[in-house]
Amino acid sequence: GEDVEQSLFLSVREGDSSVINCTYTDSSSTYLYWYKQEPGAGLQLLTYIFSNMDMKQDQRLTVLLNKKDKHLSLRIADTQTGDSAIYFCAEKHNFNKFYFGSGTKLNVKP
Amino acid sequence: GAVVSQHPSWVICKSGTSVKIECRSLDFQATTMFWYRQFPKQSLMLMATSNEGSKATYEQGVEKDKFLINHASLTLSTLTVTSAHPEDSSFYICSASGTSGSRSSTDTQYFGPGTRLTVL
Numbered sequence: 627g628e629d630v631e632q633s634l635f636l637s638v639r640e641g642d643s644s645v646i647n648c649t650y651t652d653s654s655s656t657y658l659y660w661y662k663q664e665p666g667a668g669l670q671l672l673t674y675i676f677s678n679m680d681m682k683q684d685q686r687l688t689v690l691l692n693k694k695d696k697h698l699s700l701r702i703a704d705t706q707t708g709d710s711a712i713y714f715c716a717e718k719h720n721f722n723k724f725y726f727g728s729g730t731k732l733n734v735k736p
Numbered sequence: 737g738a739v740v741s742q743h744p745s746w747v748i749c750k751s752g753t754s755v756k757i758e759c760r761s762l763d764f765q766a767t768t769m770f771w772y773r774q775f776p777k778q779s780l781m782l783m784a785t786s787n788e789g790s791k792a793t794y795e796q797g798v799e800k801d802k803f804l805i806n807h808a809s810l811t812l813s814t815l816t817v818t819s820a821h822p823e824d825s826s827f828y829i830c831s832a833s834g835t836s837g838s839r840s841s842t843d844t845q846y847f848g849p850g851t852r853l854t855v856l
Contacts, residue, residue, distance in 0.1 A: 657844075667850065668829050669780075670847070671844060671846065723782060724770070724782070726779045729779050
């Protein structure tokens with residue numbers, strides 16, 4: 627399956643935590659990724675997690691992986707206005723092909 | 737490290753003309769490059785995968801004669817949109833994976849900044 631699903635919008639206040647969710651379909655995916663896209667720009671790799679891990683933390687970012695439910699989440703602690711962007715999850719398939727979710731637009735209110 | 741550039745960043749052309757977009761890996765050898773298309777407020781759609789020195793593999797529904805891809809070196813891939821029409825207007829993004837010295841980046845794709853194509 628190539629359907630990677632995300633909720634379309636998330637709005638939080640500055641200083642709060644943001645949690646962006648993603649459901650993927652291929653249980654054999656070895657790596658799962660989170661990318662950030664600012665308006666008119668390309669994708670910036672934020673973090674990734676190997677499929678044999680449950681959690682990965684990198685500064686303000688925490689990735690949780692539930693392989694049984696094929697659920698991936700990205701938590702941003704102390705969300706700042708500069709975090710406003712579209713966040714894409716992606717799963718890696720054979721031949722290094724990536725399939726992306728629809729993207730979640732994060733709006734951070736001051 | 738792992739910087740990918742695209743040129744041009746935006747281009748406007750007349751219907752019927754061809755447009756070439758370049759994708760370069762600046763500090764690593766990109767054994768594989770990918771071309772995506774992104775419509776406004778939508779996700780990225782993989783168009784094709786190109787390996788250095790071989791023909792590109794196109795995704796289903798992508799016309800290979802319309803979107804010509806060349807990956808002649810380990811640092812450069814080009815996408816040529818031939819006989820462009822207004823419906824080809826889109827944001828085209830490339831990505832690359834490969835190796836940089838002793839560091840392997842084959843499991844991660846690094847993205848270029850994208851090229852905005854507008855066909856009048």
